[in-house]
Amino acid sequence: MAPKFGTSGLRGLVSQLTPDLITDVVRAYLACCEHGGAVMVGRDLRASSPEIAAITLAAIRAAGLDAIDAGAVPTPALALAAGTRGCGAIMVTGSHIPADRNGLKFYTLSGEISKEDEGAILAARGRRWPVARRQPDTFDAPETASAYVARYLDAFGPRALRGLRVGVYQHSSVARDLMMDVFAGLGAVPVALARADNFVAVDTEAVAPETRAQLAQWCRDHRLDALVSTDGDADRPLLCDARGQVVAGDVLGVLTARALRADVICTPVSSNSMIDTMAEFHNVRRTRIGSPHVIAAMQDVLATNPAARVVGYEANGGFLLGFAARGPAGRLAPLMTRDCLLPVIAPLALAQSAGAGIDHMVAGLPPRFTAADRLQDIPTDASIALIATLRDDAQARAAFFADCPAEKSVDMTDGLRVTFCNGDIVHLRPSGNAPECRCYAEAATPSSAQDLVTRYLRKVAETLAR
Secondary structure, three states, X not given: OOOEEEOOEEEEEHHHOOHHHHHHHHXXXXXXXXXXXXXXXXXXXXXXXXXXXXXXXXXXXXXXXXXEEEXXXXXXXXXXXXXXXXXXXXEEOOOOOOOOEEEEEEEEOOEEOOHHXXXXXXXXXXXXXXOOOOOOOOEEOOXXXXXXXXXXXXXXXXXXXXXXXXXXXEEOOOOHHHHHHHHHHOOOEEEEEEEOOOXXXXXXXXXXXXXXXXXXXXXHHOOOOEEEEEOOOOOOEEEEOOOOOEOOHHHHXXXXXXXXXXXXXXXXXXXXXXXXXXXXXXXXXXXXXXXXXXXXXXXXXXXXXXXXXXXXXXXXXXXXXXXXXXXXXXXXXXXXXXXXXXXXXXXXXXXXXXXXXXXXHHHOOOOOEEEEEEEEOOOHHHHHHHHHHHXXXXXXXXXXXXXXXXXXXXXXXXXXXXXXXXXXXXXXXXXXXXXXXXXXXXXXXXXXXXXXXXXXXXXXXXXXXX
16 A cells, blocks of 8 residues: 555555655645645654665755754654754654554644645645755754653653652553653652564554553553553553553543643544443543544643633543643643653543552542454555545445444444444444454443453454455
């Protein structure tokens, strides 16, 4: 499958991300998006990322703009730095997908590009710009990571997590060293775990059973109060309680929104429905899956009411802050791109202030549980065709879900989301970033939700194999 824009920028096989294609896309972005005359470039720790970043920087300089090399930094750190400088940004990352893939994520002066911006970039492609040689006159931005660390130390203070033993599953996350500094600065005792030399694709929304078992083992072996990690470019969090149980990303979103006293929440249809039953959140806006859709909804809210305490989050845990919030120690400026640290730090600090563990905070929420996983190496066209059939043909849908209770409602906002009369939910959609078919489920118990995911991914595989 040729590189294309998905839910989070341009993605494709490394072998297809040629210098010509990278140059073409970057020059198209520069031609039609606001960047203020300068563009910062960051990257994750994939083996292919330094070369792609070098081509990107050269294309920016060849266009006569200032090219600022931020180096290997988290995506939210790059977005924060670009917003502070008032310039554009490009992050070289494939996020959570395997190492044989990579991509580009773009930011304008107003933040992450919109779907309209994507369309404009695609329309501006095809000029066949010459591939520029490496340019020596780029500028470095060593403060990018330190400013991101300071954001959380200043807002939460040195006592926020005092005394907690926090495991940091480092793998190949671009935030692996930064997380050690942040948690130490907040008063915790960080314990480094499993640093990897090669890129490890960690999907915080679909944690493999063997990984879950390892997380639990680390918690026991190191007597941890919590364990944290991120995906490759650190815009999606992972948090485990003291037993090594993974806290779902949309649960982290609810706890973070509560900690920040948000009053408007924008979140995709795939997020846990518990939020709709909580009186403290009287305004919940559901969107399609993907941060551009969440950001668009947040911007709509702020256009109507600039004082709204609006936040966004996704089922993968990425959290977006749309207002100037207050932490225990200071101000927390808006950051409307997926962030991995806020939805980990805020719930842990909330639990610490209550004298409880994160498991206690989760237990106090309405008892709705989600699970998610995906089938990999599934052609996107095949997923789209199957889901379209189930969406449009009620008899085919009834046969596919024959072992579930009667259908109560169908939501086609993004893929196919079916709610059954017993309250169970199954949601199927093609991935926007990779050749995968994703399944989300919701039920009254964790085991029931996981069973639904396992059962219906198996049925998808069987159906596509016919």
